[in-house]
Amino acid sequence: MxxxxxxxxxxxxxxxxxxxxxxxxxxxxxxxxxxxxxxxxxxxxxxxxxxxxxxxxxxxxxxxxxxxxxxxxxxxxxxxxxxxxxxxxxxxxxxxxxxxxxxxxxxxxxxxxxxxxxxxxxxxxxxxxxxxxxxxxxxxxxxxxxxxxxxxxxxxxxxxxxxxxxxxxxxxxxLPEREVASGYAEVVKHALIRDVGFVRWLERQVEDLKRLDPESVSEAIWKGCAVKAEVVSQDEKESGLRAILNYGHTIGHALEAAAGYGSLTHGEAVALGMVGEAMLAEESGLCPPVSERIARLLSAFGLPTRLTLELTDEELLERMRRDKKVRKGKLTFALPRGIGRVDMVDGLEESVIRRALNRLRGGEAG
Ligand SMILES: NC(=O)c1ccc[n+]([C@@H]2O[C@H](COP(=O)([O-])OP(=O)(O)OC[C@H]3O[C@@H](n4cnc5c(N)ncnc54)[C@H](O)[C@@H]3O)[C@@H](O)[C@H]2O)c1
Ligand SMILES: [Zn+2]
The missing domain is CATH 3.40.50.1970 (Rossmann fold)
Incomplete structure (x- = not known):
């Protein structure tokens, strides 16, 4: 134990x-x-x-x-x-x-x-x-x-x-296999926002984790909870730091809602959101190329990393604007600065968000 x-x-x-x-x-x-x-x-x-x-x-x-x-x-x-x-x-x-x-x-x-x-x-x-x-x-x-x-x-x-x-x-x-993969999306998120060592460990352990080896899965849950606990203990009521836990969730929630609840699991939507928001960080010049590595890890867990559902930019942007996290009318994102670090960024141009969504669909980089 x-x-x-x-x-x-x-x-x-x-x-x-x-x-x-x-x-x-x-x-x-x-x-x-x-x-x-x-x-x-x-x-x-x-x-x-x-x-x-x-x-x-x-x-x-x-x-x-x-x-x-x-x-x-x-x-x-x-x-x-x-x-x-x-x-x-x-x-x-x-x-x-x-x-x-x-x-x-x-x-x-x-x-x-x-x-x-x-x-x-x-x-x-x-x-x-x-x-x-x-x-x-x-x-x-x-x-x-x-x-x-x-x-x-x-x-x-x-x-x-x-x-x-x-x-x-x-x-x-x-647990159904799809729910297992979905759960790993949040584990990967915790690693990506705070701990590059944890990311490397996940990259090495994917196979053991997928077959739910009790030692590895306990370790993954422990590490994931530890990241969240550290963030939450510094900001129990979500006034600042805690918002980084929303990495992948601004685009993720928009996808989940626009696709209709139930068609994507929460973890699948967040996986797509994490890749999309990494692309957004790259497009904004906020971080070196990381989206490919993130996509590779998520995909190894059986999660989707390319947006294939037919959803328009308008639909998605409209959902993002309605997100609870919108403050003073500005879209705020938790964006990676590299592997293991995420910062809050607001005031992004919609054109950059469109470019990131285009790449998430498999389109060219902007
Ligand atoms: N409070 C928070 O901080 C927080 C954070 C993340 C998510 N959530 C909430 O969590 C909910 C999603 O949680 P979830 O994905 O665990 O969904 P869930 O509780 O609906 O469980 C998914 C399905 O799996 C079944 N199930 C659960 N455990 C099982 C098991 N061991 N074996 C077989 N079947 C099992 C359930 O009956 C259910 O049908 C959402 O409502 C979300 O808002 C809350
Ligand atoms: Zn979540």
């Missing part, structure tokens, strides 16, 4: 990563001081629940914990306020009071939704995350929880740090 300590003052917490950790959950909960008297509500989705929910619950009840069980439908559409209200109702009926806590077993959807339930239920109770997707290594650090609004993704939410994260990498073996 590897452990990373996320340092954010009184709200610091450990992230444990390793194979077979679900079986150690009762002990790990005791380590953070949760006694068997604390009533627990295990929240999961129907797919993850069917695979792992019963075992986790049984282990805990065998060790004398009282655990309620709440299942939500799998998928992004569960991240909505009306479902949160139903879930709160289930908690109230189950007698969960202020001394209770939530266990969030699943991917980022369960983490965001159950985390927001924990943030708001009885004005806030603690929660522990049990991530089961690779992408959830991203959502397990930073404390962002929330739901979508019909007018925009993640529009309603809070900052609520988990008390602990327990990442059992054995669960990743049942």
């Amino acid at each position: 590897k452990t990373l300590h996320v340092q954010i003052g009184k709200r610091s917490y450990p992230i444990h990563i390793g194979s077979g950790l679900h079986g150690r959950l009762p002990d790990l909960l005791r380590e953070i001081g949760w006694s068997r008297r604390r009533p627990l509500m295990l929240v999961t989705d129907d797919q993850v629940g069917a695979l792992y929910g019963k075992d986790v619950k049984r282990d805990l009840t065998d060790h004398g914990f009282q655990v309620g069980y709440l299942t939500i439908p799998a998928g992004e559409s569960s991240k909505r306020l009306s479902l949160l209200e139903e879930m709160a109702g289930d908690c109230i009926r189950a007698g969960l009071d202020r001394t209770g806590a939530i266990l969030a077993l699943g991917g980022g959807v369960v983490g965001d939704l159950a985390g927001f339930l924990a943030a708001s239920y009885m004005r806030g109770i603690p929660f522990v995350q049990l991530p089961t997707t690779l992408l959830a290594h991203d959502s397990s650090v930073g404390g962002k929880v929330g739901v979508n609004h019909p007018l925009g993704k993640n529009m309603i939410g809070a900052f609520h740090q988990p008390s602990m994260v327990v990442f059992d990498v054995e669960t990743l073996h049942t």
